[in-house]
Amino acid sequence: MARSSEDAGLRGRAAIVGLGERRPTKSPEGRTPLGLVAEAAIEALADAGLGPADVDGIVVCPAMMQYSMLWPSVVAEHLGLSPSYLDLVDLGGASACAMVARAATAVATGRARTVLCVSGDTWDPRGMYLKPPPLVSPLRDFTIPYGAAGANADYAMAARLHMARFGTTERQLAKIVADQRRSAQSNPLALFHGKPATVDDVLASPVVADPLHLLEIVMPCSGAEAVVVTTPERARDLRHAPALVLGFGEHLDPDPFQRPDLLVTPVVESARRAFAMAGVSPAEVGFAELYDCYSIAVLIEIEDAGFCPKGEGGRFVESHDLGFDGDFPLNTHGGMLSFGQPGLGGGMTLVVEAARQAMGRAGERQVRRPEIGFVHGNGGTFTEECSLVLGASS
Amino acid sequence: MKDPGGDAPGGGMPSFPRPLPALEGDAAPYWRALARGAVELQHCAACRRHVFPPRPFCPLCLGREVAWQEVDARGRVATFTTVHRATHPWFTGVVPYVYALVELPCGVRLPTRLVDVRPEDVCVGIDVEPRFERVDDAVTLLHFAPRSGG
Numbered sequence: 410m411a412r413s414s415e416d417a418g419l420r421g422r423a424a425i426v427g428l429g430e431r432r433p434t435k436s437p438e439g440r441t442p443l444g445l446v447a448e449a450a451i452e453a454l455a456d457a458g459l460g461p462a463d464v465d466g467i468v469v470c471p472a473m474m475q476y477s478m479l480w481p482s483v484v485a486e487h488l489g490l491s492p493s494y495l496d497l498v499d500l501g502g503a504s505a506c507a508m509v510a511r512a513a514t515a516v517a518t519g520r521a522r523t524v525l526c527v528s529g530d531t532w533d534p535r536g537m538y539l540k541p542p543p544l545v546s547p548l549r550d551f552t553i554p555y556g557a558a559g560a561n562a563d564y565a566m567a568a569r570l571h572m573a574r575f576g577t578t579e580r581q582l583a584k585i586v587a588d589q590r591r592s593a594q595s596n597p598l599a600l601f602h603g604k605p606a607t608v609d610d611v612l613a614s615p616v617v618a619d620p621l622h623l624l625e626i627v628m629p630c631s632g633a634e635a636v637v638v639t640t641p642e643r644a645r646d647l648r649h650a651p652a653l654v655l656g657f658g659e660h661l662d663p664d665p666f667q668r669p670d671l672l673v674t675p676v677v678e679s680a681r682r683a684f685a686m687a688g689v690s691p692a693e694v695g696f697a698e699l700y701d702c703y704s705i706a707v708l709i710e711i712e713d714a715g716f717c718p719k720g721e722g723g724r725f726v727e728s729h730d731l732g733f734d735g736d737f738p739l740n741t742h743g744g745m746l747s748f749g750q751p752g753l754g755g756g757m758t759l760v761v762e763a764a765r766q767a768m769g770r771a772g773e774r775q776v777r778r779p780e781i782g783f784v785h786g787n788g789g790t791f792t793e794e795c796s797l798v799l800g801a802s803s
Numbered sequence: 804m805k806d807p808g809g810d811a812p813g814g815g816m817p818s819f820p821r822p823l824p825a826l827e828g829d830a831a832p833y834w835r836a837l838a839r840g841a842v843e844l845q846h847c848a849a850c851r852r853h854v855f856p857p858r859p860f861c862p863l864c865l866g867r868e869v870a871w872q873e874v875d876a877r878g879r880v881a882t883f884t885t886v887h888r889a890t891h892p893w894f895t896g897v898v899p900y901v902y903a904l905v906e907l908p909c910g911v912r913l914p915t916r917l918v919d920v921r922p923e924d925v926c927v928g929i930d931v932e933p934r935f936e937r938v939d940d941a942v943t944l945l946h947f948a949p950r951s952g953g
């Protein structure tokens with residue numbers, strides 16, 4: 410495929426102009442996913458200085474705790490919107506980035522002028538067991554009976570293999586968590602604000618699935634986030650300097666267990682496409698927001714997105730300060746590991762933080778180089794992937 | 804998933820039956836073979852490649868010429884984890900257990916559990932052989948254990 414065709418005229422043709430982010434909570438506190446989605450949407454539109462009449466597109470992702478058909482319509486009706494473009498993105502942890510990619514494509518091609526991307530969910534573990542969301546996958550008959558419901562075991566196996574093959578250590582994986590936790594101390598919204606954790610603290614937490622400890626595994630929570638996407642031209646009239654959508658890429662691997670190399674994931678292709686569209690290289694990235702359902706997910710994304718060669722992720726995180734003020738700012742608001750993971754759309758908190766940094770609105774945790782930011786969403790066990798490159802507008 | 808009527812071992816939560824595979828559908832011949840003590844997978848003659856999980860075509864070429872054949876089920880551990888906290892309530896009575904991905908000589912990697920081994924004795928790359936666990940008249944699960952005699 411020719412490189413010149415890869416931006417498809419989409420580079421920098423959309424901008425993020427409004428942000429909404431609800432404080433995550435460990436329990437639903439009487440809220441519903443639909444209610445949380447509405448709260449985040451209202452906040453994002455107010456942040457952009459826009460009203461419901463300005464929105465002509467909406468992109469949502471499913472809520473696990475309120476799984477509903479016709480969800481885009483349900484959300485639009487609840488908000489009183491009359492959009493001309495509606496979409497549902499159901500790509501697990503890749504959903505948030507993929508929602509922005511669809512919104513950016515819609516505004517760049519004229520399908521819509523202003524698109525609301527919103528995700529939200531509650532969390533109730535009893536609900537997960539009593540009424541699990543529907544998922545038909547033939548592979549599940551070969552995993553759950555052997556003791557692998559959920560994703561812990563699959564990511565733990567990836568970590569075990571990375572350690573066996575490359576000598577990656579538990580301390581290196583724990584440092585990702587500890588560095589992010591340090592950044593979270595500058596984020597009052599984070600679930601773990603006021604609760605710093607060192608590498609030793611991470612390693613002292615219970616082993617859940619060897620070699621992964623409790624603090625290396627994301628905490629599901631209730632919460633919601635939203636971004637408003639419009640054209641760069643429209644953005645000039647709005648109240649904030651926008652974050653430009655420079656590039657995006659998406660890729661799926663049909664089977665995480667049969668891929669030629671278990672540790673080479675479709676992140677390689679999603680990131681390659683995003684960087685090609687943006688016309689930048691990983692070396693030009695000033696900060697990264699990488700989907701951190703597990704510590705090992707971050708490590709593998711660092712490698713496969715091209716920030717270091719395969720196998721060197723452990724040494725990379727060990728030799729870089731990953732704090733927002735460090736030399737490789739990573740998951741600068743604490744990441745989901747410190748902030749919490751509100752459902753399938755939890756990755757939207759990483760998009761919101763990336764846009765906040767690119768807009769220069771991150772306050773005391775503002776990164777030094779906000780010009781180019783990389784965001785990644787990972788679904789399944791490195792199954793469906795979506796990458797975004799965002800840029801500062803000034 | 805199917806309910807065999809058994810409670811969780813360790814007296815956990817009886818409202819959560821042991822999770823077991825559906826025995827009908829594309830994988831029915833696979834589960835029937837396990838009940839006979841054999842491991843069978845589909846093979847695409849055109850691609851010279853085995854298909855997993857089972858389906859009525861080859862996902863590489865979409866050809867429908869996929870024939871069930873018995874495969875050598877002595878494999879090696881591609882990777883593994885020792886699970887200390889169960890993610891399904893039934894397994895709370897089983898922890899700690901070793902969940903693994905076993906690569907067969909034909910190239911297919913099967914998710915499975917390792918049995919008859921202490922977790923601390925498991926390494927990536929060790930040779931394993933099948934252990935058929937007969938759950939009931941219909942369901943047999945395919946576990947693996949370190950190969951005897953090294």
Ligand SMILES: [Zn+2]
Pocket residue numbers: 847848849850851861862863864865866
């Ligand atoms: Zn074939």
